[in-house]
Amino acid sequence: xxxxxxxLLADQNLASLGVREVTREAGLSPAAFYRHFPDxxxxxxxxxxxxxASLHVMIRAVLAEAGDAEELIDRAVxxxxxxxxxxxxxxxxxxxxxxxxxxxxxEAIDAELGRFAAEVGAALALQPVSRGWSEQDLRMLAxxxxxxxxxxxxxxxEALETDPARGRRIAVTARLQLRxxxxxxxxxxxx
Amino acid sequence: xxxxxxxLLADQNLASLGVREVTREAGLSPAAFYRHFPDxxxxxxxxxxxxxASLHVMIRAVLAEAGDAEELIDRAVxxxxxxxxxxxxxxxxxxxxxxxxxxxxxEAIDAELGRFAAEVGAALALQPVSRGWSEQDLRMLAxxxxxxxxxxxxxxxEALETDPARGRRIAVTARLQLRxxxxxxxxxxxx
DNA sequence: AAGTTCAGCAAACGAATGTTTACTGAATGG
DNA sequence: CCATTCAGTAAACATTCGTTTGCTGAACTT
Numbered sequence: 001x002x003x004x005x006x007x008l009l010a011d012q013n014l015a016s017l018g019v020r021e022v023t024r025e026a027g028l029s030p031a032a033f034y035r036h037f038p039d040x041x042x043x044x045x046x047x048x049x050x051x052x053a054s055l056h057v058m059i060r061a062v063l064a065e066a067g068d069a070e071e072l073i074d075r076a077v078x079x080x081x082x083x084x085x086x087x088x089x090x091x092x093x094x095x096x097x098x099x100x101x102x103x104x105x106x107e108a109i110d111a112e113l114g115r116f117a118a119e120v121g122a123a124l125a126l127q128p129v130s131r132g133w134s135e136q137d138l139r140m141l142a143x144x145x146x147x148x149x150x151x152x153x154x155x156x157x158e159a160l161e162t163d164p165a166r167g168r169r170i171a172v173t174a175r176l177q178l179r180x181x182x183x184x185x186x187x188x189x190x191x
Numbered sequence: 192x193x194x195x196x197x198x199l200l201a202d203q204n205l206a207s208l209g210v211r212e213v214t215r216e217a218g219l220s221p222a223a224f225y226r227h228f229p230d231x232x233x234x235x236x237x238x239x240x241x242x243x244a245s246l247h248v249m250i251r252a253v254l255a256e257a258g259d260a261e262e263l264i265d266r267a268v269x270x271x272x273x274x275x276x277x278x279x280x281x282x283x284x285x286x287x288x289x290x291x292x293x294x295x296x297x298e299a300i301d302a303e304l305g306r307f308a309a310e311v312g313a314a315l316a317l318q319p320v321s322r323g324w325s326e327q328d329l330r331m332l333a334x335x336x337x338x339x340x341x342x343x344x345x346x347x348x349e350a351l352e353t354d355p356a357r358g359r360r361i362a363v364t365a366r367l368q369l370r371x372x373x374x375x376x377x378x379x380x381x382x
Numbered sequence: 383a384a385g386t387t388c389a390g391c392a393a394a395c396g397a398a399t400g401t402t403t404a405c406t407g408a409a410t411g412g
Numbered sequence: 413c414c415a416t417t418c419a420g421t422a423a424a425c426a427t428t429c430g431t432t433t434g435c436t437g438a439a440c441t442t
Binding site for chain 1: 200203204206207279283286287289290291292297301310327328330331333334335338339341342345349363364367368371372373375377378379
Binding site: 219220222223226227 | 418419420421422
């Protein structure tokens with residue numbers, strides 16, 4: 001039933017989804033829905049958890065890698081691109097509902113994204129480049145990275161669904177932007 | 192009628208909006224809707240134009256200012272914050288429908304955002320810091336700025352609607368991030 | 383083996399929906 | 413001053429919707 005919902009949300013958003021629509025797609029009777037969820041919002045929250053779980057393993061994969069800055073950037077962008085391709089539905093759902101019409105879902109996404117930022121910040125603190133950085137500075141950098149990742153993923157998705165050839169340009173742009181941010185890090189409080 | 196739609200879209204998204212709902216809010220009969228728009232998607236596109244017009248004057252205001260990097264950053268963040276406060280509905284609409292369920296609207300927003308990036312890029316080219324930058328580098332920087340502006344605006348909005356006191360922290364974070372990007376610019380191809 | 387939970391069904395309810403049709407004044411322009 | 417456009421109306425159409433109710437069979441527990 002989650003799969004049915006996700007499939008329908010490819011061309012719709014959660015607020016416009018219907019109970020009957022979901023059950024029809026899942027091949028069940030309308031009443032069957034209420035055996036599993038009280039609301040459609042509840043189904044949305046369940047989808048958030050599913051989607052963010054896959055995203056979480058992706059982030060950990062990026063953070064776990066080692067190498068110089070240039071290598072890290074290349075791998076990060078590759079991982080994002082691959083993740084979008086392999087979990088297209090999840091990514092689309094997150095992008096669509098992050099600012100969507102259902103408060104519960106919005107808050108669930110934002111809370112989890114905040115936790116991701118905290119995790120990224122902790123990882124950044126371990127890198128030698130971050131010596132002497134305040135807690136606040138680390139946090140703002142982590143948020144910048146997370147926001148950039150989200151933007152990039154959304155751009156990959158849009159490219160995938162309209163003109164797949166444009167994915168290349170997005171990857172190039174994302175790498176350049178990360179390089180620029182990397183440069184800013186190196187000269188922070190030193191320029 | 193546009194106002195009625197925008198008002199309803201505060202707690203909903205375009206795909207779940209109904210013709211009758213809009214006309215009811217506007218105090219008109221259902222049939223009156225079709226005198227002005229063929230679709231709800233058409234109403235959405237009209238709202239996109241309205242929303243982006245106000246955003247456009249904001250961007251031009253930021254670009255027209257002069258001063259050192261620090262002053263520019265402070266004013267840019269202030270202008271964004273004020274714009275969100277004064278055009279809350281428009282900003283919410285753009286954030287919500289940028290990845291929403293109506294293709295026409297999505298494409299209209301992305302196209303216009305692309306034009307903004309081009310404009311920002313042209314303005315960046317005039318700054319002394321950008322001497323020797325390639326066209327591609329300017330474009331990626333402009334897109335980074337636009338994306339950052341969008342993220343910041345969305346964050347301001349969410350703060351405004353939940354915990355207004357958090358707006359402060361968002362402003363501080365945004366300024367720090369812009370300073371870091373600024374540092375990256377100064378050392379581009381020179382580090 | 384008996385009882386209980388579980389996941390499903392069909393049917394029914396009123397309510398709301400999108401859209402079309404024919405009609406009505408008011409403004410506008412030649 | 414007459415014709416035409418314009419923005420609006422009420423009424424009606426078949427559809428679709430969310431949700432509740434009572435029922436059924438399978439699976440699990442003890």
